[in-house]
């Protein structure tokens with residue numbers, strides 16, 4: 001097995017080029033042949049490729065698919081991440097974030113406090129704010145409307161990417177308004193787009209073991225389809241590397257593909273590598289062997305191949321992978337690095353413009369011979385390097 005991470009960039013690229021020339025030797029896998037031909041892959045194909053033993057060839061085919069679909073550009077946004085509250089009525093097994101109202105570490109920001117932080121982020125160069133939180137059992141719908149209004153009034157050019165489909169579903173139950181009503185009111189108050197969180201894995205067999213008190217996979221899909229219908233586009237995530245099996249990954253990707261065919265509302269898929277520390281799943285994940293980098297690369301490659309011709313953008317969340325593995329993942333089907341992912345703490349500690357971190361991401365991209373581009377939420381070009 002070649003250890004890609006220990007190779008110099010040029011050596012790695014040479015190996016990948018050689019593998020590209022070997023595509024025609026893939027005859028031992030009909031699924032891979034179909035992927036090379038650009039055909040839509042079935043559930044059975046996906047399962048075959050999840051177990052396909054030549055990961056280098058699989059990655060090369062995914063890389064070729066990426067190149068054919070969108071060329072050599074690698075994008076990233078200048079994003080500001082904020083959690084408005086960590087209070088949550090749910091208690092998911094996979095979560096190390098939530099607190100109960102009376103816990104010492106519990107907090108909830110006012111709309112004014114949120115706006116002040118957004119203001120600093122904008123000065124640092126952010127073009128979007130990514131705002132999510134727990135399922136707060138007492139915040140009314142007006143709190144969220146105020147949050148949108150105060151940000152939009154002071155920063156009309158910023159894209160407000162806020163509240164997951166799971167939060168919208170919870171808010172609907174809490175306030176006894178329909179999800180459509182809530183989405184419409186938030187859109188009218190300034191909501192521009194939605195993050196992809198809360199999707200986790202849709203399959204009920206696995207979802208029931210990793211979330212507790214959160215909407216089902218189908219409910220998440222229904223809310224996001226409604227949002228797309230109202231003109232609110234979104235990302236979609238896939239939480240992997242915990243206790244799932246290959247069929248849960250493929251099921252998730254096919255459900256995304258089917259919805260995307262109906263709405264074209266997804267902007268990018270962000271596979272999220274699970275971090276088991278301080279969660280209820282910590283022991284189980286360690287016992288079943290923590291997710292390896294090889295598995296990360298397989299998931300990125302399968303994401304590209306299963307969604308080919310439906311969703312062009314496959315994001316590599318470098319914060320979870322580290323920059324070196326992110327470079328390799330970009331050469332296994334990925335085309336986007338998500339963003340600078342600054343939180344307010346980092347802003348304060350750094351005390352310097354966003355541009356420096358944007359430059360860091362650009363350097364990371366140049367090192368693998370691709371073209372870095374800063375993008376906005378909808379993948380429009382903000383800056384070329």
Ligand code: SF4
Pocket residue numbers: 088089090091092094095096097098133134135211212214
């Ligand atoms: S819904 Fe689940 S994952 Fe989200 S904050 Fe609450 S406990 Fe954590």
